[in-house]
Structure formats: structure tokens, C-alpha cells
Amino acid sequence: MTEPAEPQRITPLRETLTEPQTELPRVTTGGEWGRYLRVFLTFARNSLIRDMTFRADFIFHCISSIAWTAMNVGFYLIIFRFTSMIGEDTGWGQDEFFLFLATVWFINSLVQAFFMPNANEFSELIRTGGLDFALLKPIDTQFLISFRRIEWSALSNFAVGLLIAGISLHSLATREEAAFYPSPLSLLLYGFFVACGVAIMYSVMICLAATSVWLGRNQSLYDFWFYITNFSRYPMEIYNTPLGRPLLGLFTFVVPVLVVVNVPARILARPLDPRADWELPLAVWACVATFGCVMFSRWLFRHSLKSYRSASS
């Protein structure tokens, strides 16, 4: 009787493997942080290698984002031809407002460089089932999908922000009326609250990305992100009208995108002392809101993974 299916003859491989290896060494808690840092650096490195293989694209992205900045600056320069301030008695004159704009640019460029490409890719990973691989890795899934890609070209906006901030600070320090330099403490606080702002924006983005697990295609959710964050791009005083106050409350306390730019920009644009009596509570609230947003987004993200169905093929 012959064999059922002809067995495939397999030519033996000459080489032999070394003895089966023992388990991987355990990673200690101290080493855990180091491992995450190393993974992050490898992501950064790989993204840079990738960007450099498409150098023309990279340069082009830089140019177009600088053009976009120029248009915005142009727009506000036009507006300041007609007015001395954004809003009556708000203190957002041209120099102060351009510091505000620079802050918008810092935060946006950081979000765009570190999180935007990843959030965009996340819904793609859901759609194609590529999230499978992220779930297999022995590392926090949220960390993995949040930092996979870094868009270095978006940091060109950070540089442009520095330029705008530099010019405005110089102008503030040399103007005739009420000239001042920000103190080291203001700068320190500024850096801290910019970081808080980035964390809040990141949380909003993760929440929206998490919903794409339930909703599938979610182009309008990203539009939604732009529209929501659009509220954060202007001084909060402009909403201080009878009709605007509900919005002011909503975007300060429920979806706290208004504190993202306003708190740091306000710290830098004026001397630290004197301050209106509501500014300190607002800054404290910004810290609380940052913590709350990060925790909520993490909870929502984990929850959404439970509903992940993994598209086949």
C-alpha cells in the first residue's frame, strides 16, 4: 500500500542550532523604564531613517508647514492693522498675542510630531487588523501605538514657534510702555504647562482614536479633533460674552482644551506679579485636568481594546 500523500522530501540543513536557549532574563522594574526609553529611542531613530529615505517629502513638509505659519502670521498682522488688541482690555496686544500664537505652534508641533501620525495610523491598524502585532508585544499597547512613528518634519513648526516667540519677547522687552523680561520662574512654569497642554491634547486624541475601535472608519472623528482643538487656539477671553460663557465652561471644565494654550501663554505674556485672582486657580485646575484627562484616556483605551475584533486577511 502506498503512502496517502507523497511525503515531501526535506533536505536536512547542514547547520545545527545551538542548544535551546533558556528563558529571556527578567526585566527588573528599574530596567522597565530603561526598556521603554530604549524602545522610544529606537522608534525615533527608525522614523528618522525612514524620513531620510524620502528626503524630498521631508523638505517639502517643512516648507509647507512654514508656509502655513506664514499665512497665519500674515492673517493676524492684517487684523492688527485694524485693532490694537484682540478683545477689549484683555491685554492680548500684538506682542502678547504673537506669544500666544507661538504657544499654539509649540503645542501643535509636538502633538503633530509625536502623536498625530500614530493616531492616524491607529484607525488604519484597526481597519486592516494590523493592531494584532501591537497586541502581541510584551510592552504596554498604548505606549506602543502612541509612539510608533515620529514625524520629524512637524518639528519645523516648533522652530518657527521659537522664532515667533523670540521676536515677540524681544519686542516686549524693548517696547516703550510696560516693557518686561520673563523671569526664569515664568519660563520654567511655561515649559511645565506646555507639557501639560501636550498631555491634554494627547489624551483627547487617544480618546478619539479609541472610539475608532467601535466605529470603524472614522475620518470625521479626526475632523472632530481639529474642530475641538480649534477652540483652544484663541485667547479664552473672546468667549467671555453671555452666549460664549457656556462654551467657556464646557471647554474649560469638561473637555479642558481651553487651558491647553491659555495657561502657559498667559504666564509668559505678562509679568508673574500682579495677577488677577482667578489665574492661580486656573493654573491649578490645568494640573488637575491634565491628570484627569490622561487617566480617562488610558481607561477608555484599555476598554476599547476589549472590543477589538481583528479584521482577517
Add this chain to the structure above:
Amino acid sequence: MAIIDVQELTKSYRVYRKREGLMEGVRGLFHRDYTEVEAVRGINLRVEAGEFVAFLGPNGAGKTTTLKLLSGVINPTGGTATVMGFVPWQRQNEYRRRFALVMGQKNQLWWDLPAQESYRLHQQIYGVPADRFQKTLDELTDLLEVKDLLGQPVRELSLGERMKMELIAALLHSPEVLFLDEPTIGLDVIAQHNIQRFLRFYQEQRKITILLTSHYMKDVAALCKRVVIVAGGLVQYDGSLAGIIDKFSGKKIVTLQFADGDRPADLDRLGTLLDTHWPKVKIGITRADVPRVLAETLRDYAIEDVSVEDPPLEDVIADLFHQVS
């Protein structure tokens, strides 16, 4: 204790039924219909350490879903499973450092980068010490003969080369359990053969446990002693490859070669006439009848040559799939 232990595992999905046409589409704006699809209906499976098990089944049988459940990528609707004592969908890091999943239809390497950059990333993620990483990478690239391709962007590699790279990525952390979902899909015969050869060798040397799904019987025949047939979300058969024929096919195929120009017309009384290619005739005959029919045939006709074979495994399995679905 079994390294993989699955009991009554089920998974069902809610699927939105899309409607045809404009008016139906408008109606769909306000109301959606869902149907429950049961991908896995109650799988039971025990695999001992060091086994190489094949999952066979028609498309949509639940093979891939089972592998995904065992990898913890999706959560089950019911039932239990442990792999190396871990519950997969808890996704503990200790578990995830000890197994790997390779999917022939998806790739995890960075498309625009050389594979070695992805490997370095894996090294960091899995926390593989540098010297060990280098040694493993050298061995694997040697075995798969892809050393020169490490520096090339993945998008420039052929499908077969890419699959080898994917395998390396999955084995860099020396997993004890490996899930392979259609690892040779779309590859040409030579590339398939290379992958099979490597898998067999690697499994024999390292004694790891492998679960493989494939459409190619050759993969299965070359690699696995044990075959699990899944269809309709249930295990239909669990045993050796040869056993499938014993269990599911009651027939033998008898090939007769007639001597000089003899073309008898009444051959269908012997069994089912499968193929006539004078002077050769193939007849399907019920197993128990084979000795009797053969004796009669040799007595009644002038026969030059006789062979008795089992039906091709592909046919048996195709029939089986057909019956189940």
C-alpha cells in the same frame, strides 16, 4: 501538563448587514441590522510541549480566529484556554515574551526600512540582551540564507524573502510556542519548500510547540504528525494525517491496466468508474470489497498491471469540508 489547553472556546461577532441600493442605504441611516456570526463554537484541544500540530479547515472555519484567541489578540465569548499556564487574553508581558504569531497575510516589519531596523526594535521591546540577539540573528539569517538582505528596505524584497524576514522577527526572542497562520500563502513552490524545511529543522532542534494553519496539504504532510480539522467552528477530527483517510474515506482507488486492446464495457459493476484512459482504468472500490473484486477482475479479464491506492488526501479533505459546510 499540556502546554496548550483549550476547553469549549467560543467566539461570536456582531456583523452589520450592509444593504444594497440607494433607498436601502438611506434607510440604513436610521436603522441597522446585525447578525451574530459564530466563528468558533466550542473548540477543545490539548497540545503537549514539542508537538507540531496542523489546523486544517475550509475558509471561515475558525482556524485563524482560534489562533488569534490563543495569542490574546481578541477576547473570547466563552470557554477557557491556557497556554504555558497563562490565559492569553490577559496579555501578561511574561506570556507575550514567550510566544510568537506569524501571519502570512500581514506583515509587521516596517515597510520602508531595512529588516534589521525592525529587528533592533524587537530586541528592545522583548528585552533581548545584545550578545544573545546577535547570535540568534546570525543563526537565523544563516539558516534562511538572507544575510545579504538585512540592509534592504522590506518593500524591495520578494514575497518569499519577506516571509523569511517575518519568521526571523518572530523567532528573535526564541519563543517556546509559535503560532503560524498560513505562513506559505502566495509563495512559489521553491519558497514554500524553503520555509517548510526551515520550520521542520527549527522545530526539531528547539523542540518548541507549533500550531500551524495552512491551505497547502504539502505543508501539513511535510511538517505535522498531528492534524486537527476544524470546520463550522468545531473540531471535526484530531489525529494523524493517515488516519483521516481511514476515518473519512471508505474507498480505495484501483488502477487496472488491460492487456492488448481489451476494452470491456461492463466495468462499472466493479465500482465507481473514475477515469478511463485506455488501456488504464481507475475505479473507486469500497474498502471491504477490494480483495473480492480484485480476485474477480484478475479472473475475468486479461490484466497487465494492478495498483491499489488510497484516494488523494486533498480529495478526501475537500469531500469532508464539503460535507460539513
Add this chain to the structure above:
Amino acid sequence: MSLASHLPPIGIGQRLRIWSIIVRTGLSERIAYRGDFALGTLMRFLPIITQIFLWGAIFNAVASDAGAERDDSQRIGGFNFPDMVAYFLLTMIARAFSSMPGLASGIASQVRQGEIKKYLIQPIDLIGFLLLSRISHKLAYYVVATLPFAFVFFLCRGFFVAGFPPPHVFVAFLGSLLMGFLIGFFLEASIGMISFWLLEVNSLLLIFMLFSFFLSGHMFPLTLLPESVASVVNLLPLKYLAYFPAAVFLNKIPEDELATEMLIEAAWLTFFIVACRFMYSRGIRRYSGFGG
């Protein structure tokens, strides 16, 4: 009798049927993504809210600079506050006609991936097909978007202080919207056609979109620009994509110049139709010359 009889020539009836199929398919394709659709339309009005507040604050400051209470007498570039809000609402309508998401990049990817061959083989004209599918997409969009648009305009009716424009101006407004749609289409299609020569037009497209956002009047009324810049920008066709229809509706175009302006717009439209056709035929010739 020959084995293969020739297909009868395509008559007008047949052609209409083909067109209606293209339009219907496009419609149902669009409506299938219902969630995106309804949500997306409402979302689009969110930036208007910030715009209203921003301009409110600016007009407040302008009044306070002049030492006056804020009323409708303060003007920036000829627009008082209600005009400004009405302007932004109207540019939303104009953009709903003239924006062509994915048109140029779609053509570019078809050229790059060789799908353009399909149009050389099948008896369909690429530009005609794209125009019809775009019309159906737009129609589907208006079906869903009319309600939210009407709702928002109803809420904001107070900003239209001049009331509804006289009939002839309204007709001009409708005409400018339609021509805006066609200019938007043929302008972007022409950019897409560049891909026959340059493989990577997406970068070019992005630059174009940036400029168009700024110079079409989407960001602010073009009358705010300094005189020297405004005189140049007024010569460009970009203003027809947003500024012009809104300005017509708000009576910002002097009555006696309206007809001339409309004629100039029609001339631009003709120019882009010809340019698009010309580039397509040249591009196809070049493409088949390569043996693609």
C-alpha cells in the same frame, strides 16, 4: 451573418442611462457612510463659532480703540460685525460647492497606478466621468447637509442685516456658486493632469490648497488685504472659490460691476475647461507613447 455583430452606436437615451447610473452609484456610495456624513456636516460649523467669537472680540477692541460703544458702525475692510459673520457663513456654502476633496490626488494615483488605461479602453471619457461622479457626490452631500445648513442659517438669521438680496443679485449668487463648482472642478482636475508629467503632484497640491485657503477668502474677506496685495489677488481666479459668491450675496460688489465680474468668472471657467481638456489629451498621448 458575422459571428460578432457590432454593438449599436450609443444613442442619447443610452447615454442618459449611463449618466444616471454613474450618478446613482455615487449617491448610494456616499450615503452608505452615514455616521461620517451627518456628524461631519455639523462639525463643519464648529470653527464658525470660534470665528464669531474672535471677530466679536476684534470688533469690541476696534470700538474701544475709537472710544465708542460697539455697534454696527465699526467696519473692517468694508465689513461690519454682522456682515463678517454672514460672510463666513456664506463662504461655507461657497466652499460646499467649490471644494473638491480627493479629485486631483485621485487622478494622480490613477495615473501612477496605471488605472487610467481603463479610460483608454472603455468608451467613457475620464473628465466626464469624474464630473458626473463629483456631481453625484455633491448632490448626496446637499441632501444630508441642507438640514444642518438651514438650521444654522436660521439661528444666525440676525446677522444678515441687509435681508435677502434682490432677485437679480440672488440669481448672480446662484450663478457664481455653480461657476464656482465648475472652476473648482476644472482647476483641480488640471492640477491632477500635471501628474502625467510629474509623478508626485501631492506636494504641489498641498501648496495650492494652502494658497487657496488664504487667497480664496476662506480665512478672511479679501478686502482686508492691504491695497497693493488686494489688487493682485483680485486678478487671480482663486477668489471665485469662496470670496466672490459671498460678496455677491452681501452686495459688496457694486451693482454696475456685477455683470462684468460674472463675465470675467465665466472667462476663467472657459480657460480652465480648455486647459484641463488640453492637458488631458496631451497627457494621454504622452502616456500611450510610453506604452505605460
